Amino acid sequence: MQLEANATMRAVVMDRVGGPEVMKLASVLRPAPGPGEVLIKVAYAGVNPADWKCREGYLKSFMDYSFPFVIGFDLAGVVVDAGADVAGFETGMRVFAQSDVGAGKWGAYAEYAVVSEASVVRMPENLGFAQAAAVPTPALAAWTGLFDEGELQPGQRVLIHGGAGAVGAFAIQFARHAGAEVAVTCGDYNFDYVTTLGAQHTIDYRTQDIKTAVQAWSPSGVDLILDTIGCATLPAGLDMLRPGGTLVSILTLMQDDAGPDHAEAVRRGLRTRVAFSKMPSGRLLGQIADLLARGQVRVPRIASMPMESVAQAHRMVQDGTHRAKLVLQVANDMT
The missing domain is CATH 3.90.180.10 (Medium-chain alcohol dehydrogenases, catalytic domain)
Known part of the structure; x- marks a missing residue:
């Protein structure tokens, strides 16, 4: 041309x-x-x-x-x-x-x-x-957090903090497609939405104690937490993990977001990671495009x-x- x-x-x-x-x-x-x-x-x-x-x-x-x-x-x-x-x-x-x-x-x-x-x-x-x-950006962030940093495996239980946002919406679908069990936090007005995406357990972050709700759903703790919000909105995150579990935070770049307590996680035998999109991104975006084309993710x-x-x-x-x-x-x- x-x-x-x-x-x-x-x-x-x-x-x-x-x-x-x-x-x-x-x-x-x-x-x-x-x-x-x-x-x-x-x-x-x-x-x-x-x-x-x-x-x-x-x-x-x-x-x-x-x-x-x-x-x-x-x-x-x-x-x-x-x-x-x-x-x-x-x-x-x-x-x-x-x-x-x-x-x-x-x-x-x-x-x-x-x-x-x-x-x-x-x-x-x-x-x-x-x-x-x-x-691109929300899907890549969700994938990187779950799989590259979180090493999510079939049969594991994952909590997605902020499930109704774009990153959370992709994360729910990716995790379910990978064979994981999924709980999410969001407002109750989004319960129907996240359920249609595949969430199996919903927690209203405004009216429920997240730690108590997670422990009721998974008494031994969850394998992975994906925190899509940050800024200390999940203060008891490490308490909700099973032994050897992982807390992954999406990089927020906010000055008041110190991220997870890495030293405390090590002391407890837990893992913490920070996820962000890596460039160039075409190889991974191509994998996501295949899922979209087959209707396995929307x-x-x-x-x-x-x-x-x-x-x-x-x-x-x-x-x-x-x-x-x-x-x-x-x-x-x-x-």
């Missing part, structure tokens, strides 16, 4: 880190793919907690910010160009990916994004662009907002006032 040189695109651009007000819609030069890179026309971009943390500067220890900057970790769209050495990504292919924003490059909140070919995956045919954009409930409402979307995710996984519609001519 022959692309116009020096063409521009719409993007959500930051000129500094800060609150939602630092994000502005602007016209910027469209990027061009280099060696090993794919240029994607973005249909939808996912909105993750990692996005607002990136916006506020929490990722400074992981990456260099070079302004103007475009954030956004997750995207779905179509291939429009590729570097000369890239094979297997023809023009028009429907793909989804975790962007290279974690490496300090422009991310998904733009009409076009350049992504490392090692992170780009063909979309399952049974997903639309909005659904696909909701997958996308969490989603809600779409126009790219112009990005500040509102960030406020909703940051304040926890959203019930569905939020995605931004970037292009109006793609379904």
Whole structure:
């Protein structure tokens, strides 16, 4: 496909880190793919907690910010160009990916994004662009926490703290698919939702003592706890593990989140781990895509907002006032 040189695109651009007000819609030069890179026309971009943390500067220890900057970790769209050495990504292919924003490059909140070919995956045919954009970061975090760090095995019992969020929704399904028994914490208004995903035991974190409820369900303790929330919201986590059990926390990047007490865990003969997505992510995302294509896992409930409402979307995710996984519609001519 022959692309116009020096063409521009719409993007959500930051000129500094800060609150939602630092994000502005602007016209910027469209990027061009280099060696090993794919240029994607973005249909939808996912909105993750990692996005607002990136916006506020929490990722400074992981990456260099070079302004103007475009954030956004997750995207779905179509291939429009590729570097000369890239094979297997023809023009028009429907793909989804975790962007290279974690490496300090422009991310998904733009009409076009350049992504490392090692992170780009063909979309399952049974997903639309909005659904696909909701997958990468939460699904990768859930998988990494359960299997890479938690070493979950069939027949084990797992507690997923925060089961109704996007990470939790994927974690429930992955754990059940792996043959584990699953309990979750969430508000009682989400009990029906998490049950349809496969949760076998539900605990209302607002009205029940989580430790007591877990011990009633599994008196000898659980094999694995996946804490998707952090910030000391599960203070008795180690008390709920069986001997030799594991507590995995999803990396939150929050300054007030010290994570699990690693020293105390060692003293008790328990394991603690911190999970985060590793780049490039295409190999693992491809495995998840296979599960989605076969209908063995489904996308969490989603809600779409126009790219112009990005500040509102960030406020909703940051304040926890959203019930569905939020995605931004970037292009109006793609379904």
